[in-house]
Amino acid sequence: METAEIRRRWLAYFESRDHHVVPSAPLIYDDPNLLFVNAGMVPMKPYMLGQQTPPWPRATSVQKCVRTGDIEEVGKTSRHGTFFQMNGNFSFGDYFKQRAIELAWGLVTTPQSEGGYGLDPERIWPTVFQDDDEAFAIWRDQIGIPEQRITRRDRNDNYWHMGVPGPGGPCSELFYDRGPEYGAEGGPAVDEDRYMEFWNLVFMQDDLSAVRSKADFDIAGPLPTRNIDTGMGLERMATLLQGVDNLYEIDEVFPVLDRAAELTGKQYGAHSQHDAAHSHPDDVHLRVVADHVRSSLMLIGDGVTPGNEGRGYVLRRMLRRAVRAMRLLGYTEPALPQLLPVSMERMKASYPELETDFARISQIAYGEEEAFRRTLVQGTQILDTAVTKAKQTAASTGSTTARLPGERAFALHDTYGFPIDLTLEMAAEQGVEVDEQGFRRLMTEQRERAKADAKAKKSGHAGTEVWRELRELGATDWLAYQGLSTEATVRGLVVDGQRVEELAPGQTGQLVLDRTTFYAESGGQIADSGVITGPRGDLTVQDVQRPVKGLVVHTVIAGEQGVQVGDAVEAKVDPEWRVSACQAHSGTHVVHAALRQVLGPSALQSGSYNKPGYLRLDFAWNSALSAATRSEIEEVANLAVRQDLPVSAQFMTLPEAREWGALALFGETYDEQVRVVEIGGPWSRELCGGTHVQHSSQIGALTLTGESSVGSGVRRVEAFVGMDALRYLAKERALVAELSSMVKVAPGELPERVSDLLQRVKDAEREITKLRQQQVLAQTADLAQNAKDVHGVRLVAHDAGEIGGDDVRSLVLKLREDLGDGAPAVVAVTGTGGGRPVVVVATNSGARDQGVRAGDLVKVAASALGGGGGGKPDLAQGGGQDPTKVGAALREIEQALAAR
The missing domain is CATH 3.30.930.10 (Bira Bifunctional Protein; Domain 2)
Structure with missing residues (x-):
């Protein structure tokens, strides 16, 4: 069955x-x-x-x-x-x-x-x-x-x-x-x-x-x-x-495992004993692939996207573990395009939405694999260098255990996106331990620094028990759709997670009313701003949240006479704030519909944020949008605004909404009764609890301001709406006028003039580069003549100063030519271009005959620079992060030659 x-x-x-x-x-x-x-x-x-x-x-x-x-x-x-x-x-x-x-x-x-x-x-x-x-x-x-x-x-x-x-x-x-x-x-x-x-x-x-x-x-x-x-x-x-x-052999899992075995030429179970604790490594890798591919399919289907924290990190880790397992089985081609469709075919009988949404799901998964393949190439080189250094350090100190410092593991994660679990696995494969505790400490310090500037103003910082107690007094009568103000009674006050009877003048706390018109932050829309007026004065509303279902909580600053439980008050939303917030949220729906019209139905929203005058929208897409595509999306959106499309909202059951074609925001949970917001009928039909304009023309101007990548297979567009859009366009116009005045051309001639100036700069840079190369190469005779003998090998070790990698390489090749192929010779030159150090090492045939390889020497030098590198025995190049270590890098090369 x-x-x-x-x-x-x-x-x-x-x-x-x-x-x-x-x-x-x-x-x-x-x-x-x-x-x-x-x-x-x-x-x-x-x-x-x-x-x-x-x-x-x-x-x-x-x-x-x-x-x-x-x-x-x-x-x-x-x-x-x-x-x-x-x-x-x-x-x-x-x-x-x-x-x-x-x-x-x-x-x-x-x-x-x-x-x-x-x-x-x-x-x-x-x-x-x-x-x-x-x-x-x-x-x-x-x-x-x-x-x-x-x-x-x-x-x-x-x-x-x-x-x-x-x-x-x-x-x-x-x-x-x-x-x-x-x-x-x-x-x-x-x-x-x-x-x-x-x-x-x-x-x-x-x-x-x-x-x-x-x-x-x-x-x-x-x-x-x-x-x-x-x-x-x-x-x-x-x-x-x-x-x-076992579960790996059932009909929803085994076809992925079987396909992975076919791709890698392995036979599942060929080496295994009945006791699963003694599984052959090939079987382990095949199970990892089968489990993680299915799990990733389901997570992406429910709105998770790869990232570096929380849910996104779990998904990224599983996708990358699956890809790495395939590589360990000998398969180096992109694996997910071969495996993910197999899993979808098996799971769609129970979850048909996986097939409907597979274009988006696969786009995200394949993009993550491609990003990981790039990370593997770069990160593996750097890790190999670090592992070599750790082994050398252990050997020099007489230690039986080579240990990779936590700082190096953290740099691999933070700078190169190399996950710690992969560092642990690959280091262990080479017999090297990792200071995981040191890595975790650095990660914690980084998170604490990130949080220091954004201490929670959210009401959710109080324990949930206090909110449950207040919820038992009754649900908040939420009237945000009905108007901007209402009479209300203060039902509860909370300070630092504890219920209190009053807020003192100027004190910040959380306030619960029996009814409110304030919109509580949700669905990507931030909370309303406004005041709560009572017999003791005004309270400024800073934030509004829903810590438990059915309860709306206002974070407020008390006025000159404070506030007490039981006070009769009036909740008043700032009307300008609400109008601008409605413009931004409706604008988000319009941009989403425009994206789908221009790019196709797979360009589905995966997250959004909007506040008065501004919106951003994340959507499934693998490549950057061209300027022409961005212009087309902006035009479609503004045409919808101009057409004065009706905006309406109605409640229905979730199955009815799905049958009606309403789009749901991934990652959101919905009650059985949901609210569907329409703009222009079926053109834009989404599940949404936000506040909106009544006609699309009320959005006003809409201008896209940016488009970028926010993760594998996910892009982000940003836009201004209403008066903020007009202000943005006014600034752009002023900037164009200023530039036109500076280069003394009419605005329409500005692109041609700027292009001409850029070409002149490029020509000048080429001439400067040519002169610099000539100057650099003029040093070779003196440098070759002063080569140092290190155990029978002539060594030229030179810091060339502020020059880039191409110039360093040219100098090294010229020096090796001047030294000739007779006696063994090694050339090592460092340079610093754009603040980043580079090292190039070359050997002649005499040195290579004695077992001296440029690739080995450059790894030693690059490690001292805080980076990595590699290459062939005759020529290799590396780089790092710390330009102050170039002298140490050259000394490492000399010491390596002396230690032969």
Whole structure:
């Protein structure tokens, strides 16, 4: 049975038993504690914790999940994977233990011909919590499982909680006996390879008052409402129903592995033993490829783009690990174009949006691979030099362990984009340790410096508990779409994460009203500005956020007489701010539609930011836009503004919005009821909660000001709108007038005049270069005559000063020619062009006959300069970062010759 069919049967089974089918939430979820959704129950947490009232008593889902805690272990065994799917059924105060057990048993044992999974009932082994006599009795008396197949286990195995005070409860897990070929007999307590867990039923019945560890906690009493949270691993069930050994061999994963094996000429499993702990390196690499390609496909599909921090770094790391695994298997061509389509074909049955959006997904993935291939070439050379230096240092000090300094690993990451995990792997392959602790310390220092200038003014810096307490007083009546002002009552005040009864004059804090017209920052639009006027004076609103769902929080500075809880106030948004913000947000939608009209449907938005008068938009695209393309996009956008297109918003269900063709912003999570904003009907139709103009003409002027790359396969356009656009154009006009006056031509003749001046400058630079080369080459006779003897090799080591690499190379070649091919000779010259040092080394045939190679010497010198280099035995070139080290670089070459 294919995985997609297992998924379909799950949802159909529970839907037919009065469960509401909840679509999978995106992997990017609105939870500050999670990078990704890592369990099927994550979207249900607000209902489990009592933060929100569930809209249905029963629900079911198949939730996409990613766990990255043991990413280094992926491939080393057949158990570890990053992306997986968790089938869940949930009861919120409805059915409990007996019905949950009956539902699970019914689905897994019903014959496949009748819509079930058809597992052999005699091979299913339930486990229960050691004190849960009720669950034990249900399995024995109601289901009919013999006592010897029901295992009692302790808190470590069969009790669930979230690691914090709150709900918890005993579990009952289902294991399936895969047969004696997989291990010893005796049940899951004896061998969990033979007895594979595939379903966990959590009976949430206890209110935990303290949690000290997995097994050490206090139970305050029963929960007021008992809930059911179950999870069945979809990949685990596919492993069982498809009769394969592990998740890498199921129908959604193995085709990628098989294609990778075909491309590399490897045979998966040819060397492996049954014990997965002894996997052959080739099998490990193939599993890494299969897992990471599928995981990357799903992450990009949900809006993650490669980056250097957070979610983006996880994606970048997986993509690069997959590419590097293919290289280690001997495949040096671009690999993702061969593998990603295979994964999409297997996953589209469950997630058809992957096929619809594949142009964008593949563009991002292929762009990241190409960038990594460039990084590999440059970074590997620099790493090799650093590794050589580390080995030399270890040898000179008599140490048995070569160690790469944390500073060098940090420079590889920060300057060259070489990821630390790759540095660790490649250094280990050459027997060199890396000061990872030193690297982490430098990374932390860099992050702290970056954060120092932007201390959180966001209200979210307070702990979530205080916001939950305020949310329990009632949801904020949010009226941002209805007007700019409203009467309200101060419901709560918070300072430094603690609730207070008043703000003193001039004090900054967070304020919660029972209703507000202020827009809270979301969807790329920053918060409104304005004032809150009360009986004690005005409060200036600095920021507005939603720390928990349903609660709007204003960061304010209190006026001369402060403010108290219970005060009657008036919330007043700055009308000019709101108008400009509406112009910018509607302008963002117009630019997005213009991009898609000019570039095609794959130019989908992947992020945005807008504030009054300004917008920026990130979109999937691999190459820079030409000036002509930018002009065309700007013209299409301004034509839409001129046409005075109607702008409207309406609410509908998420499936209705998708059927209607509305575009969703990647990375956002949406309720079942969503707001769709239209500009000109289907021309621009997007899911959006922002504020907008009523007609496109109200956007005013729109001018693109910049276009750049912000990551692999992602470009960014920036624009001004309204009065800010007119001011920008006025500055441009003034600049053109000033330049025209300076070169004494009419504005229309300016390009030709500037081109002529640039040509004159180039001609002059060529003449200067020619004269400088002649001057440089005139030194060769004196330098050759003063060559130094180093163990029978004539050495010319010279710092040529402020000259670039081409001039240094010319000087080195002329010096080698002057020294001739008789006696062994080496020429090493450094120069500094544009503030960056360069070193070139050449050897004659006599020196090479004695084993002296230019490439080896240049690596030693470049390492002293803080860089790397390489080349052939007769001629090599390198560079670095520190021009003050050129003398040290030349001395390193002399010492290397002397040490032969």
